[in-house]
Amino acid sequence: MTQTPSHETVRVNLGERSYDIVIGPGLIARAGAEIAARKPGIRCAVITDRNVAAAHLDSLMESLATGGIEAVPLVLEPGEKTKRFDELVKVCDHVLGARLERGDAVVALGGGVIGDLSGFAAGIVRRGMSFIQVPTSLLAQVDSSVGGKTGINSSHGKNLIGVFHQPDLVLADTDVLDTLPIREFRAGYAEVAKYGLIDRPEFFGWLEQNWRDVFAGGAARIRAIATGCQAKADVVAADEREKGARALLNLGHTFGHALEAATDYDGRRLVHGEGVAIGMVLAHEFSARMNLASPDDAARVQRHLSEVGLPTRMADIEGELPATDILMKHIGQDKKVRRGALTFILTRGIGEAFVADDVQADEVFRFLEEKRGS
Incomplete structure (x- = not known):
């Protein structure tokens, strides 16, 4: 990690x-x-959504023009439901229609949805084009913009169709986070906290003491984002295609993805980072139930995430959730499942996450049944 004055x-x-x-x-x-x-x-296709375009597209286009870069923008609708096949086709057609070549770039200006969709298109058009991320949400800056995982959703589950395609550059502008709705900032913060819970207990402790400064902006925010990015960069460098240690980055995600699917990816009810927050609490509580970790650790995680304003219980999700057997079907379809065995990221304590690749489905079922109303 290198540092300049700002x-x-x-x-x-x-x-x-x-x-x-x-x-x-x-x-x-x-x-x-x-x-x-x-x-x-280089020439570029800039992919963004309507909300981000209103705030930042003109500034980016002006900057690219000043740098002598020809760019053609495409504005899509915001939201998780944009991560689907017909929108992927729209992006591919836009890039090809602009006669961009393999050495040219697809630039993603937006949050995780735009980054995942644009990266997938960059990975398949002309068998792989240059890809540049300009993430505009905290979640995208610390997670989805880094590491090369791209894709779209399927009716069978989240992110089940995609490719590994690394970006050539990520520009994480911390100023744009000042205009982010507080709910989205909190959702991104869940991914920041995740890095402490995986293997950086001192970072989680720092966040407990300094989260208000992270929310306020300035040096603390830059430090939190850089620490998260460094944590992910270290894991990606060691395990680019998620065959081992990279799976730890999925802490909270198997539960979280199931809850997102159960709400039909309706962002009014649950956004990704909120699902991860609930999922991380569930992972710690399930670990305690399996006598792997202390219940005090689960309580500590729940307390901190709740303090910053994140949902931490299934009961916090607006509206009714489907029956537990439906949740289990979503868990069984999750891409972290290997040959039918349930794989979860569990923990032995704060900062001691590990891969458990043979979790018994009936244990998970009974656990979720108990947690539904609590």
Whole structure:
């Protein structure tokens, strides 16, 4: 991790496919210069959504033009339901219609939905184009923009169709987070806290003491984002295609994805980071139930996430959830399942997550039955 007076740079080390994550204020205004310095003469398709476009597209397009970069924008509808096949086709057609070549770039300006969709298109158009992430949500800055996992949702589950396609550059402008709705910022914070719960207990302790400063902005926010990005960069460099240690990044996600599917990906009821927050509490509580960890650790996780304003219980989700056997079907379809055996990320304590690859379904069923109303 390198630092300038106002920016930090995290390097994702993947040999000749290594890339920088630049974190700090004013990076959308600097995007043209940052991209042109690394890829002179490149042309771009900028993919964004209607909400982000209203706030940031003009600034990015002006920056690209100042850097001598020709760019053609495409504005999609916001929301998780944009991660589907017909929208993927729309993005691919836009890139091809602009006559962009393999050496040109798809630029994702938006949150995780836009990043996942755009990255998938970049990975398959012309058998792989350059890809640049300009994430505009906290969740995307610390999680989905880093590591090369791209994809769309299926009726069978979340993120089941996609490819690994690493970006060439990530520009995480911390200024844009000031305009983020507080609910979305909190949802992204769940992923920040996740890195402490996986294997950085001192970072989780720091967040417990400093989360208000992270929400307020400034140096604490940059530190939190950079620490999260470094944590993910280290794991991705060691296990790019999730064959081992990278699975730890899914702490809370198997439960969380099932809850998202159970709400039909309705962002009014539950957004991804909220599902992860509930899922991380459930993972710690299930670990305690299995006598792997202390109930005090689960209570500590629940207390902190609740303090910052995140939902931490299934009962916090608005409206009724489907029956437990339906939740179990969603869990069984999750991509973390291997040859039918349920795989969860469990824990032996704060910062001691591990992969449990033979969890008994009946234990999970009884646990969820108990937790539904609590």
